[in-house]
Amino acid sequence: xxxxxxxxxxxxxxxxxxxxxxxxxxxxxxxxxxxxxxxxxxxxxxxxxxxxxxxxxxxxxxxxxxxxxxxxxxxxxxxxxxxxxxxxxxxxxxxxxxxxxxxxxxxxxxxxxxxxxxxxxxxxxxxxxxxxxxxxxxxxxxxxxxxxxxxxxxxxxxxxxxxxxxxxxxxxxxxxxxxxxxxxxxxxxxxxxxxxxxxxxxxxxxxxxxxxxxxxxxxxxxxxxxxxxxxxxxxxxxxxxxxxxxxxxxxxxxxxxxxxxxxxxxxxxxxxxxxxxxxxxxxxxxxxxxxxxxxxxxxxxxxxxxxxxxxxxxxxxxxxxxxxxxxx
Ligand code: SF4
Numbered sequence: 001x002x003x004x005x006x007x008x009x010x011x012x013x014x015x016x017x018x019x020x021x022x023x024x025x026x027x028x029x030x031x032x033x034x035x036x037x038x039x040x041x042x043x044x045x046x047x048x049x050x051x052x053x054x055x056x057x058x059x060x061x062x063x064x065x066x067x068x069x070x071x072x073x074x075x076x077x078x079x080x081x082x083x084x085x086x087x088x089x090x091x092x093x094x095x096x097x098x099x100x101x102x103x104x105x106x107x108x109x110x111x112x113x114x115x116x117x118x119x120x121x122x123x124x125x126x127x128x129x130x131x132x133x134x135x136x137x138x139x140x141x142x143x144x145x146x147x148x149x150x151x152x153x154x155x156x157x158x159x160x161x162x163x164x165x166x167x168x169x170x171x172x173x174x175x176x177x178x179x180x181x182x183x184x185x186x187x188x189x190x191x192x193x194x195x196x197x198x199x200x201x202x203x204x205x206x207x208x209x210x211x212x213x214x215x216x217x218x219x220x221x222x223x224x225x226x227x228x229x230x231x232x233x234x235x236x237x238x239x240x241x242x243x244x245x246x247x248x249x250x251x252x253x254x255x256x257x258x259x260x261x262x263x264x265x266x267x268x269x270x271x272x273x274x275x276x277x278x279x280x281x282x283x284x285x286x287x288x289x290x291x292x293x294x295x296x297x298x299x300x301x302x303x304x305x306x307x308x309x310x311x312x313x314x315x316x317x318x319x320x321x322x323x324x325x326x327x328x
Contacts, residue, residue: 005175005207006032006055010068013050015060020280024050025231028068032175032224037201037208039222039239041215041254045276046228048211052179055209056095057085072175091120093175094168098183100160104152110136110163111148117167135166139196158189162196169200176201177209182217190214194221215258219243224312227251230276230287237313247307248315250288286318294319 011028014021025047032038040048053059055070057077070077072092077085089095097103105113114132115125123131129148136144139162152160161181168176178197182190194217201208212218218225218239225242227235227250235248246252253272255261262269274291277283285300286292292299299318307320 002031003034004031004071005034005073006209007071008051008055008068009071011051011054011065011070012067013054013059014064014066016062016064017280021064022279023231023282024063024279025054026282028228028231028233030226030233030236032207032209034174034207035205036223037198037210037221038224038226039210039212039218040226040228041212041218042228043213043254043272043276045230047231048228049179050231051228052095052177052209052211055177056089056093090117090171090173092173093177094171094173096161096164096168096176096178096181098180100157100164101152103164104160106152109149109151110155114148114163114167114170117170120171131170132166135170136163138200139163139166140192141166158185158193161185161189161193165193165197165200169204169206172204173206175207175209177211179211180213181210183213190217197221215243215255216260227254231279232287232316234288234317235313235315237309237315241310241313245309245313247309247313247320248288248317249292249294249319251315253291286316 008028008030011025012023013025014023028051042048050059053063054065065078072088111129111132115128118128118131121128133144133148136147141147141159141162155163165181182193185193198221210218210222222239224238225236226233227242227248229250235242235246235251242251243255246255257270257272259269272291277287277290283289285302286295286304289295289299304316304318306314306316308314309320
């Protein structure tokens, strides 16, 4: 049996709002096997940030877990005290945020920030500085020893993001959560960071949860992909399954909208028509029905069941047969 580092099981989260309860996540099931990279894709509003907030236990004060849980290896995270949870952050899992300018302290040198993050290690400050410099070197920061004394504003955006990755990996986490870490970077830097991350993951053996809008990056980096739409997992599978045999109409539309998939010159980029449903009054049938080209009366009335398409590949759509083909 595959050993899991993260197991999100049947997780549902609501936000209390003046209009009523907004059901941000509903019955989420997703797993990250040890040593694997799992990507999450989906439009803004699909629930990626709420899911991350739940994993690191930093949800907004109006959030309410109504069902399910999250296991980090053997630990059920919602059963842990605040102190126990604090001990896990920056130790067994660490995080790289989208904007390194706001995740690094602007008035503390990079070196001191990288030394501070090793506060659990019983080694001298000099050894911690040497470890920090070695990690900066691994993420491709030239002349790392002398750069330890510099401040965040003295680095470019790409370098800062590499420093943020170096800091997250310095603690040798079992799980690294990377939330759109390359979105703010230009394409060349994005490629460099992806390759660096892949190398480091292979050498450290950690697992990665990688969130991105960029399908090309997900295809390049990840082993498995989870597709989310409006607070639900609609499809998940290996990178090959998702990119070569997408079975849910939403996944198919997402792939069609990837600019890299457009082979001819055009001024009109494809889009998915319509907008996300109101999650205060969640539709009773398929969550994608309003925007789906294949929607039938059944889709508007009844929730589709999960179809297991192969050992690793599943999708929730009324039109799926066991082979994963869509009926015309
Ligand atoms: Fe489209 Fe119906 Fe499948 Fe939903 S269940 S994705 S509406 S075909």
